[in-house]
Amino acid sequence: MFNDILNSFIDPILVINKEKDIKYVNASFEETFYVNSNLILNQNLNSIIDEDSPLILLINKAIKNVINLKEDKLVISLRNQSKKQLKVSIFNTFVEKDLIVIHFEQNLKNQTFIYHKINSKISQSFSSLVDMLMHELKNPLSGIVGATQLLQKDLQSSNYVEMLDLIKFEADRIKTLLSNMENLSAGEGNISLENINIHKVLNYCKSSAKNSYGKEIIFEEIYDPSLPDFYSNEELLIQIFTNLIKNGCEAQNNKGKIILKTSYNANKKFLLNENDLPEIKPLQIEVIDFGIGIPDSDLQNIFDPFITKKHDGKGLGLSIVSNSIRTLDGSIEVSSENGCTNFCLNFPLQKSEGLL
Structure with a gap:
């Protein structure tokens, strides 16, 4: 009688004893997991499911504590390679105290x-x-x-x-x-690399700013003329410095001063991870503005996308800067206080293997 009732269920049903021997499966269980009841009845559940499976662990917990358990999303993997994500309910029966009923249900709402x-x-x-x-x-x-x-x-x-x-x-x-x-x-993530004169890039970005959003900004250039060309991508560099200069202009309401400074700094060393030797990135460029500054609470996440204090801003400029610098194997640091913000960038002079 009970077999007929359980067999009428459209959801898979599995009945085991406390030793996890399979005592009954309904037709839906056979169809769902591609098994034959004649072959698995009285076999241990471990014969069709790995003993470290989340389902086995859940069953062990229900048996040990004599409680009913439910899991909304459980991946059921059988040894025959069938795999389903189902809602699972485990019941300790009271009529037959030795039996455990396991009900599987497709959670359509969750899917x-x-x-x-x-x-x-x-x-x-x-x-x-x-x-x-x-x-x-x-x-x-x-x-x-x-x-x-x-x-x-x-x-x-x-x-x-x-x-x-x-x-x-x-x-x-x-x-x-x-x-x-x-x-x-x-x-396709490849970028073209060539020998770049950093001063040419900075002068271009400055001229572009002077012709549009930075008409009233005074630019002071402190360049090291002895700097050699370095291997990089001109388009990404223009992206980087255009965004930094534009931020500096906006921080001063497009009136004020921006310093563009280049230098050779071999004292800074950068660790890619704790197992690597320190890497030197001696080409140093600083973009300094004298605007309102960045609060300490915002310094940790200013390079995250959609972080902005601008009324009409999207919070994407510095995120683009960070991604472009990473692509070019560079680094960026920012220091800020009321009245002065310094973005300090460092790049390697030689071609990096990560850019090949």
């Missing part, structure tokens, strides 16, 4: 939740990617618009050639950025 959660994460990741793309497009577009406006006012000036060069360069930056984003979405 739906997981499905929506995964889709939500995908949507959020896509949204973050779009935000990052738009954020990076704004910087070269600002240079294009600013240069065009100046060109319109002063077409007869000898500066028009420089303005046109800037427009072309910024347009090329947009094309390169979009190409890089396409490579990223296709799973």
Whole structure:
């Protein structure tokens, strides 16, 4: 009679004794786990399930403490390679005190939740990617618009050639950025490397700022002219220093002073991990502004995405800076107090194996 009742259940049912010998399985259990009841009845449960399986551990706990247990999500792996994630309920019976009934149920509600959660994460990741793309497009577009406006006012000036060069360069930056984003979405992460003059990069970023968001900023350049070229990627370097300079301008309401400083510093040593030898990254660049500063409580997470105190900010600029520096095998430190913030970057001079 009881067998007929249990066999009518649409959910898998397993009955064992306290020695974990299999006493009964219904038709649904056979179908779900691809087993034949004639072959497994009176066999120990360990013959079809690993003894260190989460299900076995849960059953042992129920038997030892004589309690009923329930687990909403449990991965059931059988020795025949069948694998299911199910809701499991374990009952100690009172009619037959030696028997344990195990009920398996597909948790559709939970599966739906997981499905929506995964889709939500995908949507959020896509949204973050779009935000990052738009954020990076704004910087070269600002240079294009600013240069065009100046060109319109002063077409007869000898500066028009420089303005046109800037427009072309910024347009090329947009094309390169979009190409890089396409490579990223296709799973291709290679970047091109070449010998770079850091002062040329800094001068370009300064000129771009002066033509758009930093018109009233005074730039002081403290450059070490003896610095050699180094192996890097010009586009990523422009991303890095454009974001840092723009942050410095905004911290001073686009009025004030920014110091761009370069030096050779072989005293700093960086550990990739405790097993590595210290690495020297002697090319040092500092971007110093004299704005409101960064509170100590924010210094630990300023490079995390979506962390911002700006009213209309996305919190992506410094996250992009951090990722780009990591890609180039560089490092960045920040110190700040009211009235002065210093972003100090260090890069190796030689080609790093991580960039090959």
